[in-house]
Amino acid sequence: MSETLALHAPALVILLPLLTAPLCFLFSRAANGVWATALLVSLLSFLCAAFLLEKTFDGRVLSYHFGGFPPPLGIEYRIDMMSALMLLIVAGASLLGLLFARRSVARELPAARQSAFYVCYLLCASGLLGVAATNDAFNMFVFLEISSLAAYALIALGGDRDRRALSAAYNYLIMGTIGATFFVIGVFFLYAATGTLNMTDLADRLHALPVGSRSLYAAEAFIIVGLALKIALFPLHVWLPNAYAFAPSAATVFLSAAAAKVAIYALVRFLFSVFGLDFAIGGETLNAVILPTAMIGMIIGSFSAIFARHAKRIFAYSSIAQLGYMMLGIGLESREGLEASFVYLFNHALAKSAIFMALGCIAYQQASMKLSDLHGIARDMPWTMAAFTIAALSLIGAPLTGGFIGKWLLMDAALAQGFWLIALVIAAVSLMAVLYVWRVIEAAYLKAPTGRRRGAPRAEAPRREAPFSMLLPLWIAALLSVYFGVDTRLPVGAAEIIADSLEAAGQ
Amino acid sequence: MMRRLVQKLAFLEKNPRRVFRALAALGGALLALDALLWIAGVYKNIPVWHGLYGFVMCVALVLGAKAMRHIVRRREDYYAPRATDSEEERQP
């Protein structure tokens, strides 16, 4: 039984949501029914991902030949530790987001669009899962586009509450498509040079080629820029703040936890597994491009967060800064740096999804997300704000939370290479995080509630605590972000194996 | 027992000079004992020094602090409202 499952889990984890989504669309318009199906499928998918993680924790690699055609001819799903970790993050975020979504979506979206939301959500999840699992470069493009298209739609669904969601979705669509097309061009150059699309095969054949081929340089440049767009790496981050700020709350939770991180995964996969560090634009050039952009992104994102006045946007900007942290670890090009990046990525997914869930709980009770309208909200919603505070502590990097270990490893990795300046920037940006988090905490806990909230139709009704079904996933995420700050075996153990395997591939 | 103690203390409180004299007598006895022991060679410490040093330094300390107060003292609400100094103590 276990062996059969091991054989098919790599496909099941993606196919389940991918196939369920259109079925739901065809056969059911009842939002609750679609939600229940989506939840069930997400749960199964999550279990598969957990199973795969357990299977690969000893460094084993599972290979699934799609349709029985062996690679490099057929499409191969290849699950190593890195893929399994990403699968777990995506499936976990999808599960938590769905648990959270029912009441939130029922409140935020008109009835006619609710089932469409869940269909898009499932498609987006399956696309992201596919990116993490597949070992075929073109297949990766297809999955990237499935997830992106679904994400555009998810964001646009927020347009009923705030029209800026529509323009944000449009901008994201234009940018995302350009990015994806760049990616395809890069893949094409690789295919033209080697005649294969299987990434393992690509890596082998690339290393047989003479160093210095121009089309390969171009391929790498196109792939880096294309994926940087999806990651929202500075200066290509401009689509992100509004997209996250105005998407429906449940969509923000899922996208912030999973979307950009899967793009980071794809970038790491190409840079380290396919190209290898000593190849093409390796080594110092990568340092010269990624390190500065990551650091500028951290600083600019934090500044923007400090200056923002809209709670969701504050944390959307904070995501840009936090993605900078992860890219920094990759840009360091060291074993320690990669390890730190993946630990950071894991913990950030938990903390950020908890934060956006807390903001979603607030959005459930009141339309406005202005800081001035959050005054005194901790009195009305103590449980929500308590969980928010825990997650925010993790975001800052307070000890005993997941954020701490990520930042610590990152600083250690920077210092290991003698980059004092980078370590200082990491510390400074953490202090900036204290500032913008503090502004929300201050508004929620210390400011007296304003009597009347302008433009808010629900202003007269007293704010109440969010429903239990929304608090549950929120608290799960918040407590997990503390748990993984104390018991670091899962994230750090996984990151160590990932760093080992990438280092081996980079040689 | 407590009542008797309180009465005794009340008596002493009314006669501070008596207390002072008693203390001075005790101090004198200690000085004498110190000097005696030193003469007898029980120990090599400088005799009487502790007492004089303590007296002089304490007077110096208080007078020094008194002078310092002219420089450093401010009204109680100097730091208000960002300090508790001038806040009314909460009654039990």
Next chain:
Amino acid sequence: MIPLIAPGWLLLGGACLIPFIPKGAARTSFMLALPLFGMGLLWLIPDGSLAASFGGYAITPFRMDGLARIFCLIFLIATFLSALYAWHLRDSFQHVSAFIYAGAALSALTAGDLLTLFVFWELVSLGSVGLIWARRGEGAWHTGLRYLIWQMASGLLLLGGALFFFRETGSLAFDAMTLQSPSAWLIFLAFGIKAGFPLLHNWIQDAYPAGTITGTVFLSCFTTKLAIYALARGFPATEALIYIGVIMTIFPIFYAVIENDLRRVLSYSLNNQLGFMVVGIGIGTPLAINGAVAHAFCHIIYKSLLFMSVGAVMYRVGTAKATELGGLYRSMPLTMIFCVIAAASISAFPLFSGFISKSPILSESLGGGYWVVWFLLLFASAGVFHHSGIKIPYFTFFAHDSGRRVREAPMHMLLAMGIAAFLCVAIGVYPQALYAMLPFPMGDYTAYDAAHVIGQLELLIFSALAFGFLMLSGLYPPEVRGVNLDWDWVYRRVLRRAFERIGGSVLVLGDKVWGYVLGVWGVVYSVLARFYGPGGLMGPSRAAGSMALWTAILLSLALLFAYS
């Protein structure tokens, strides 16, 4: 070793349970049982350490040895007494804060590596600030914030030090180090803040008088003594500590003489007592370290007893200002007796605990040839007697009669004070019990030889005579309400004003300079705000066209790098 649960973790776990126990006798009994259980655990746990891995680093979350054990013991005793003292309290926030504080401090004592130490170091700050904020009110809020900033600064220094330390040595183990590397300096400064080094000390006198009645008793026990422990562990025999310690013993006594708020007097005297311990650690001989540790042990008891007695007065009268008190021996004779016992202990009267713990430090400073240090310490000893030994009981219970007639302190407070007073006397009379627990063997050392006893008595009696002389001659400065400026004036007043004033009159650096600085800041701010605000280049809602341009630019850059 068998992984018995560490006493600190027990308290931390207990702190999480406190809110779920109904207020009243059940909860207070639970809170009293926790430190007692902790003592039982401490008795069971053998010396040794527990290795673990955190984020791929080898850490030692738990280590027990002689030094940690005696500090654990006194911290548990202090927790018990403080909890007993707070029996009447019905404030969950304070209860939880206090036990997180105590638990974190205990856990920090048993931390065998810098990372674990840092984690609990910060938790100590978080727990303790709750005891200030629990007083509620605007002043307490701001005071708590200032306190927290100092504590967090200490934590960040420790974190930075730990990072560099790991890079330098490849290990995070927390053992003795020398002030040779930047990492050691960072850690030293981190400890220094919590230990109240000169110019880093203000948070003590700022925050402790602002705590709640029962909270300040907790506060006086843990933070600073944790720092003393850390210094004893990390920097024994560091000569700089001797001079730092001497300054710490001297300057607070001047402030203590003129200060009106009795809890602030005690805070200054706390700082002075820390100085003795720091000197002992700086001298670094086994006997001196033992003296420092023993002094910390005794100090926790008598200092908390002093805070308890002043707190009991505050509880009944509602204030701890010397100007408002006096003549209270009539109403609160038992409290007075306990206060006098504590005062005798802190003044190091023979047969009281302070005597047997301060003597080793003084004799070692003499033995080590630090003559000047010895003279100054002697001066400081006389000063301690002056402000803590005489001033506190005198102005509270005697002096001019304030006319206040109140009830004696409640039973549980008397009980807590009684136990503490008993310990003060017991240790003073039979010091061997304490000496036997110290990290180094004491040999046949005894504080009770003729030279010590007579010298000390002489010093004290003549100090008292000086006090009497000054009082009778009217030279003694009268108590007046007011605030005395200390070094914290610089950041509480000067810097704040400097930031606040835009077009105001000359303060310190000159109005024009500040106007200029603020003007520049105004311009920078408006530029930044325009940059990040709506429609700004970095603001939200940018059009897709410009983003596409960025893509093209970045691609060209990447290609340029590739082909160059």
Next chain:
Amino acid sequence: MDNALQILTEDYNAIIATFLMMIGLYIVMSRAHLIKKILGLNLFQNAVFLFYISAGKVGGGTAPILTGEAGAIYSNPLPHVLILTAIVVGVATMGLGLAIVLRIHEAYGTIEEDEIAQADIADDTRDEDRE
């Protein structure tokens, strides 16, 4: 010079595709009309598709249909298959993009980018009222 001539004659497909891509990207950047932008995007994508397919052509090869004839040269069929998928993606993108433009028109009353940006900035400014 020979080199340039060789590129011109042998890789003319790349040159044409690049030219088309540039036109498409330029439209995306320069046009404010949302639908025109999408058309530009489509041109950009299609140029890439063309490039793929033209590169799959093997000199003298026939359509890749197995005839059983020995020694026959076939064009590489894989790019065609890939591009078939990519076209589907492109169509979906275009459909979704147009749908969003429709919604934007409903919500903003315009589909000129600068006017929408102005409206967004006005909304942002409303969010900004300082506390």
